[in-house]
Amino acid sequence: MEFQKNIICIGAGYVGGTTMAVIAAKCPHCRVTAVDVDADRIALWNSGNLPIYEPGLDDVIRKARGKNLFFSTDIDGAIRGADIIFVSVSTPTKSFGEGEGMAADLQYWEKTARRIGESACGDTIVVEKSTFPVRTAFAMERILSTMNSGNRFQVLSNPEFLAEGSAVRDLEEPDRVLIGSHDGPEAVAARDELVALYENWVPREKIITSNIWSAELSKLAANAFLAQRVSSINAISVFCEKTEADVTEVARAVGMDNRIGSKFLNASLGFGGSCFKKDVLSLVYLCRCYGLHEVAEYWNWVVRMNEYQKNRFVQTMLGAMFNTLAGKKVALFGFAFKADTGDTRETPAADVARSLLAEHAEITITDPKAIENARRDLAGLPVTFTPDPYEAASGSDAVAVVTDWSLYKTLDYEKIFQSMNKPSFVFDGRNILDHSRLFEIGFNVFPIGKVSLVHF
Ligand code: NAD
Ligand code: UGA
Numbered sequence: 001m002e003f004q005k006n007i008i009c010i011g012a013g014y015v016g017g018t019t020m021a022v023i024a025a026k027c028p029h030c031r032v033t034a035v036d037v038d039a040d041r042i043a044l045w046n047s048g049n050l051p052i053y054e055p056g057l058d059d060v061i062r063k064a065r066g067k068n069l070f071f072s073t074d075i076d077g078a079i080r081g082a083d084i085i086f087v088s089v090s091t092p093t094k095s096f097g098e099g100e101g102m103a104a105d106l107q108y109w110e111k112t113a114r115r116i117g118e119s120a121c122g123d124t125i126v127v128e129k130s131t132f133p134v135r136t137a138f139a140m141e142r143i144l145s146t147m148n149s150g151n152r153f154q155v156l157s158n159p160e161f162l163a164e165g166s167a168v169r170d171l172e173e174p175d176r177v178l179i180g181s182h183d184g185p186e187a188v189a190a191r192d193e194l195v196a197l198y199e200n201w202v203p204r205e206k207i208i209t210s211n212i213w214s215a216e217l218s219k220l221a222a223n224a225f226l227a228q229r230v231s232s233i234n235a236i237s238v239f240c241e242k243t244e245a246d247v248t249e250v251a252r253a254v255g256m257d258n259r260i261g262s263k264f265l266n267a268s269l270g271f272g273g274s275c276f277k278k279d280v281l282s283l284v285y286l287c288r289c290y291g292l293h294e295v296a297e298y299w300n301w302v303v304r305m306n307e308y309q310k311n312r313f314v315q316t317m318l319g320a321m322f323n324t325l326a327g328k329k330v331a332l333f334g335f336a337f338k339a340d341t342g343d344t345r346e347t348p349a350a351d352v353a354r355s356l357l358a359e360h361a362e363i364t365i366t367d368p369k370a371i372e373n374a375r376r377d378l379a380g381l382p383v384t385f386t387p388d389p390y391e392a393a394s395g396s397d398a399v400a401v402v403t404d405w406s407l408y409k410t411l412d413y414e415k416i417f418q419s420m421n422k423p424s425f426v427f428d429g430r431n432i433l434d435h436s437r438l439f440e441i442g443f444n445v446f447p448i449g450k451v452s453l454v455h456f
Contacts (some may be wrong), residue, residue: 005029006031006033008084011108011130013041014052015088015160015162016034016089016129019086024067025060034070035078042072045061045071055166076118080120087116087127089112090108091106091131092104104131109132117143117148123154125154125194127156129160131219131220133216133286141155155212157179158180161174174206179195179208180212227271233267236449247267248431266431269448272338272349273338317427317446327361328398329363330356330398331399332365333366333408334349334366334370334405335402339404342373357383366385366387367405368387371386390411390419393419394419396420397423413433417441424442
């Protein structure tokens with residue numbers, strides 16, 4: 001079949017793979033290819049066992065793969081034939097040198113820019129899909145124009161706002177699609193081409209355009225605002241525990257104000273995931289680079305509050321269990337950074353596991369989708385894994401709910417109680433369980449931001 005457009009994405013990770021799958025499904029007139037340096041990952045994308053778990057993704061891939069959706073390691077070949085190149089490579093926090101622990105590590109992006117410069121033929125639109133520091137497009141344009149002066153490149157910023165666990169739905173029905181460009185006629189023509197691509201399934205009023213620096217900054221700002229809400233409600237949760245206020249009641253009352261809204265007000269043991277901490281710290285670093293120290297400090301507290309909340313969770317366990325965890329058995333319910341994903345990047349569960357091990361507790365981890373990643377993350381540490389929550393809890397002193405999987409709400413807690421050492425404890429780091437019922441069964445219950453229910 002003759003395709004009207006050839007679209008590629010460099011970086012076939014959570015974002016690249018999922019985004020390309022949805023574009024292919026929605027645009028049968030386009031040939032869509034996701035390429036990556038990681039041959040194992042590409043092999044999995046081409047198999048029946050996808051490299052990531054994402055509800056609904058199997059179905060989308062099955063329908064498009066081999067027709068207009070392809071996964072390949074031939075990066076240069078893909079670049080040569082591309083009309084539009086999305087760049088969705090990793091931008092982790094830098095772990096060395098200037099900006100270590102804060103700035104975004106741009107080495108993967110820079111290598112990609114050079115590769116595009118080497119291999120591109122004809123006029124090409126390059127779309128920043130990864131989350132980049134503000135003004136990254138400037139460097140991309142410089143590299144491309146010096147390396148490949150024979151062709152014209154238009155660089156656009158089109159940050160991705162999908163959340164894991166709901167990525168397919170977020171891509172199919174986004175709150176908005178943001179496209180940033182310069183304002184010369186060629187840049188505007190490129191922008192309109194990308195707008196037209198999204199118009200295949202997104203209503204035009206949801207596709208917004210802006211200047212390119214606004215688009216880059218909007219992505220960092222959106223993640224900073226979301227993370228800030230979680231840190232704000234978590235800060236209130238500490239206060240609730242001291243005053244017998246209930247954080248769920250406070251969140252409901254606060255969230256019913258239309259100006260505030262009810263989403264992202266679930267107190268927890270802390271936010272995780274590959275992006276919140278990384279992007280807030282990237283913003284903090286950028287603010288410092290521009291000499292905006294008060295602004296930097298303001299955002300830095302979003303991350304500091306999160307660290308405090310994660311530490312507090314283990315401190316509560318230690319205090320409740322008579323100030324010693326040595327030799328005690330703890331079952332961690334969940335290891336993924338949130339429900340409906342197998343992703344464990346920056347999961348609070350890893351901090352909890354390490355802190356418990358430092359107290360010489362014995363831990364068993366259960367999770368419906370993240371056990372493989374948990375094994376890799378905690379390699380070499382004395383941890384037991386099982387997919388069965390009943391087995392994890394059996395013989396333990398405490399259950400700690402770390403991930404908000406709904407399956408944990410409906411377990412038979414009578415049976416779990418019978419199988420545990422006494423006194424038995426539940427630490428609900430997600431406030432998803434029926435605390436009064438657990439207390440009636442005999443558990444000592446420690447939620448987040450609520451009065452604890454204790455039998456002694
Ligand atoms: P990821 O690590 O899952 O995927 C990145 C992929 O890029 C990897 O498969 C890696 O092998 C590949 N890669 C690295 N260097 C390469 C190169 N030179 N050439 C070709 N491939 C290369 O990361 P992700 O979660 O998909 O995130 C990608 C970007 O999207 C990041 O900037 C992230 O901040 C942003 N983002 C992520 C999410 C999310 O939910 N994960 C949501 C929105 C935005
Ligand atoms: C987040 C954003 O929601 C996306 O818009 C963004 O595109 C993405 O980061 C990114 O840039 O990577 P994600 O990290 O996948 O998506 O998941 P979220 O639903 O935002 O949850 C992040 C963390 O906050 C999780 O650990 C979650 O459990 C926690 N959380 C969330 C709470 O503790 N309380 C809440 O009320 C909401």
